Amino acid sequence: MRKLGIIGGMSWVSTATYYERINRLVQKRSPPMASAPLLIESLDFCQLYALREAHDWERAAGVLIDSAQRLEAAGAEGLIIGANSMHRLYDDVAVAVGIPILHIAEYVGLAMKRAGVSSAALLGTRNVMTESFYRKRLVAHGIDLLPPNLDYVAMLDRIIYEELMVGKVTREAERTLKTIITNKAQDGASAIVLACTELDLVVDVDANVLPIFDSTRIHCEAAANWILGQEAVN
Structure with missing residues (x-):
């Protein structure tokens, strides 16, 4: 199995859902004791909440890029961003890493x-x-x-x-x-x-x-x- 990195915490509620659902799907198609190889960075959502201005989005892009690069350095072979709204920054993050990001x-x-x-x-x-x-x-x-x-x-x-x-x-x-x-x-x-x-x-x-x-x-x-x-x- 390939190791997936999850940029999470946006919110923690949905990140928990991602973890459970991915593992259930992997276990269903694998031996009974299998677990999905995941790396999760749960970001502080206070830094990323209800962004409006251009400079807010620029700052958020830096937060997500740093997270993606840390996950890549830790061994993630691919990434997902666990939030629909943060895919506004997908292109910025994708060019900053050398691994694929699955666009929701x-x-x-x-x-x-x-x-x-x-x-x-x-x-x-x-x-x-x-x-x-x-x-x-x-x-x-x-x-x-x-x-x-x-x-x-x-x-x-x-x-x-x-x-x-x-x-x-x-x-x-x-x-x-x-x-x-x-x-x-x-x-x-x-x-x-x-x-x-x-x-x-x-x-x-x-x-x-x-x-x-x-x-x-x-x-x-x-x-x-x-x-x-x-x-x-x-």
């Missing part, structure tokens, strides 16, 4: 293309929903994305940053997400992309009015396949 949106796009999805709504943090760095990866796979609803953007930002990232799960958040997804179906979406690694805490991925493409599940599947040297199939 690339694997989501591949999964949707294989499923024959033509239109979808993207749900996540403000920068994921409104900026181009994530959307263009999905569009490149032939996915037509609905424009973001700014009211939903504000609702989701609050739920993600104030609740889910500190491990708080409420029925109100579950109802809000169910309403948003129902409305997106009425707006013409044929699928939903959960482009936040914590949103599956409040969305029933396997039973909803629309097919749900959970970026965390898909990324973990890609990571397990990479560790095992298998073709990534989502």
Whole structure:
């Protein structure tokens, strides 16, 4: 098996999910006592929280680059960034290391293309929903994305940053997400992309009015396949 590095802590809640899911997938396809060879650096999310200004993103890029280089020096043969929003810095980090980084949106796009999805709504943090760095990866796979609803953007930002990232799960958040997804179906979406690694805490991925493409599940599947040297199939 190949050794994978995880840049985590964004948030610790989703990093724990990554660790568990990757190991379960690896164990399922390996001898019963197998564990995934992982190197995890859990960053202090206070340095990377709700970035807005260009200089904030430049500082964050330095934090992620340093982390990636430490993981590479420690023996990681490949990397994942355990957060959708931090893939805004993917290109900066990728050129700073000599090992591959598995891009979360690339694997989501591949999964949707294989499923024959033509239109979808993207749900996540403000920068994921409104900026181009994530959307263009999905569009490149032939996915037509609905424009973001700014009211939903504000609702989701609050739920993600104030609740889910500190491990708080409420029925109100579950109802809000169910309403948003129902409305997106009425707006013409044929699928939903959960482009936040914590949103599956409040969305029933396997039973909803629309097919749900959970970026965390898909990324973990890609990571397990990479560790095992298998073709990534989502």
